[in-house]
Amino acid sequence: MSGTGAMHPVQNPLIDGLQYANWSEKVFRQMREGGVDAVHVTITYHENFRETVLNIEKWNRWFETYPDLIFQGFDASDIARARASGRTAIFFGSQNPSCIEDDIGLVEVLHRLGLRFMQLTYNNQSLLATGCYEAEDTGLTRMGREVVAEMNRVGLVIDMSHSGERSTFEAMEHSTRPIAITHANLASWHPALRNKSDDLLRALGQSGGMLGFSIYPHHLKGGSACSLQNFCDMVARAADLMGVSQIGIGTDLCQDQPDSVVEWMRVGRWTKNIDYGEGSAAQAGFPPMPDFFADNRDFGRLAAGLRAAGFDAGNVAAIMGGNWQRFFSESFTPAVQAVPNTKAAQ
Template sequence: MMIDGLQCGHFDRDSFIKLKSAGVHGVVVTCGFWEGALESLDSLGQWRDLIRGNNDVAAFAYTPEDITTAAEAGKVAAILGYQNANLFEGRIRLVEMFAELGVRVVQLTYNNQNDLAGSCYEAEDCGLARYGRQVIAEMNRHGILIDCSHVGDRSTLDAIEASDKPIAVTHANAASLFPHQRNKSDKVLHALRASGGVIGCAAYRNITGDYYSGPIAQWCEMIARTVEIAGIDSVAIGTDRSHNFTKPDYDWMRMGRWTREVDYGAASAARPGKAPPPDWFQTLEDMQIIPDGLRDVGFSADDVAKITHGNWLRLYGQTFRKSNT
């Protein structure tokens, strides 16, 4: 079994069939980037329609046991997530309400500083705001995993310290292996290791680089080097793969409604559009070569199991359940 810590885009029946074929039985899906509360509810409704219409190949997962049950039934478990905290619209009580609707992963910020914390793309990371600390406490209380993938390093370290439960960086890489604003410093990776958090190594060329986007052995080499920094219990998979995206989707993802100007996100003026997929990852089905790739670079069977699914299952078990407080 494999679990992907984050994918995005327009999933359809074919997406689930291909993931199942690749041996992926759990995936955190992106239900929104910039949307407010009402649009986020619309997205949840659309996801319910999609899973209901394809319940022979897909199911929702609200606990780690749900993922295991889906895998045993030959289905792909969708774990509901958002890449921004806009869905809460500054209302602390909405955290509990969205948790009750099945949301299990929320990123504190996306590409911009917001009222919770600082983004990786701001000139200065403001750190965690007072409201951000309140939201983290509510997420801990109601079973939502805190994601800091697009969050600035200072804010990420603040979140690790503020959270009673371990957090995730669901889709990023080590900045010491490929320097990029979206990637995480060794200091952050050490803090994840010390706190029981997990980083999902990405396969998005713009933050992975051309070398680690080559053959599967080179991407798995990146994972091995990340394990050297963060430890075997804190490294997993978070490909950041997109489904059926077109230019308007990339424009929305990068620019939302907040600017009149062109923003490239993790891309650049030299590479403005859709980044070419890694050489080894031309189709979703290609994910099936990951376990053998990890074995070929020297990981044991137990370590492969941790990276492909065990570390996510452990973290979900620690975070998806409501606290007694």
């Protein structure tokens, strides 16, 4: 049964590192019922810059229509504002660099519009790096290295959730700020192409990066039949690999989306054929969510499962949002730059 209540300590934030729901008043109200303080939401899959701006316009209308439920977040302080006002802060992200087209200047423009995460790839090769579905991973491109530096400068998080292994290692190497994998799991637990190797996750933790655990069934051992205990045991293994301070939740919840959206996510404009991705022709649409997580009201179940898996209260609070809050505070603002000494120049 969904909606068992959010076991949500007053002093600790509840943050989801990735959702792509079919947004509606119902979903926004469920966020409030679940005590969700902040969510990173996808506003771009394959859209170009202008189409991304149109998606921001849609969000602006939702912010105007439901000001008692949601507002746009720009920095980590907005999490406290969300908690104080009983609302959910919405942070924008892109799952593909298509929104910057071939123009590095759009990195700063989109950051000023509120974009806070951008994936360097979405499964395929991009102008920046190699996706996890390509046969050969050639790493960061020339433009990719330049864009990584620009994202570091303005405070736009590098997200490698859909990228290949070499590209992800190179992103960590070239980035001067910790990167994120906002929605994925351990490949040693379930060998989906989107899940990440132990070596990569160990390096991610050592670099100060963050992993958000996905509840999207194709990323789960057993798929839709995955149990809460199995999932939380995997989280415990990741904590041993990375350190408990470097992990959080990134559900990849696609609530209420029609199956046509899966086609847009996987196919975009790059092929005329149907790309079934991690599913099969028999599972072309969205798979059913596992029993333990149907919507935003079920975060309390995750917290209870983590406690049952052996995490103490402090570590549960960190995984459910505290770690993301720290990461947001370190990542969303521009890098400190030297201020010219105008008096000396005179």
